[in-house]
Amino acid sequence: MPAPVTPSSDGRRRRGQDNRAKIVAAMLEIIHAGDLAPSAEQVAQRADVGLRTVFRHFQDMDSLFREMSVVIMGELHAAAEAPFRCEAWRERVVELVERRAWAFEKVGPFLRASSLLQRRSRYMDVDHARLVKALREILRQQVPAAVARDQLKLEALDLLLSFEAWSRLRREQGLSPKRAQETLAAAVRRLIE
Known part of the structure; x- marks a missing residue:
């Protein structure tokens, strides 16, 4: 039986979705600014998330x-x-x-x-x-x-x-x-x- 959804797990899920959207938006912003091959570090910095967060959402x-x-x-x-x-x-x-x-x-x-x-x-x-x-x-x-x-x-x-x-x-x-x-x-x- 699946674990019930608690407010804290729902909040983590929402934060995770927000971080994912921030990472994609950061990637788009960097490329739009002219850097056609940004690094994961640049994306993490622009999205204001940790490098591990980038790779937690995107394996590569x-x-x-x-x-x-x-x-x-x-x-x-x-x-x-x-x-x-x-x-x-x-x-x-x-x-x-x-x-x-x-x-x-x-x-x-x-x-x-x-x-x-x-x-x-x-x-x-x-x-x-x-x-x-x-x-x-x-x-x-x-x-x-x-x-x-x-x-x-x-x-x-x-x-x-x-x-x-x-x-x-x-x-x-x-x-x-x-x-x-x-x-x-x-x-x-x-x-x-």
């Missing part, structure tokens, strides 16, 4: 990254599930540029951290593949069957709507978010005319 940093990924995917899904403003498929594909610009700008540091950690984390590699597949499926749903069957066009659109394209324009080419979005929208329009 990979499991912490996994939890962080759940939060990020939730934000991306919220953007993806909003109804489209446009009726015509071409305009919906261009609207995808705008949606992804917003989402990639918001979660860009986390996606870059994921990319950096893919080499060390089997989970992050699988998670990245799942994200790429989901983004591609969203694109496929917005184009007519003839375009979806046109492998060259679909591959080019998928590339233009990818985080990698966004990141290249923003980081390597130094474009502002507005200019990067305009550049990608122009390329997409030319491709689907």
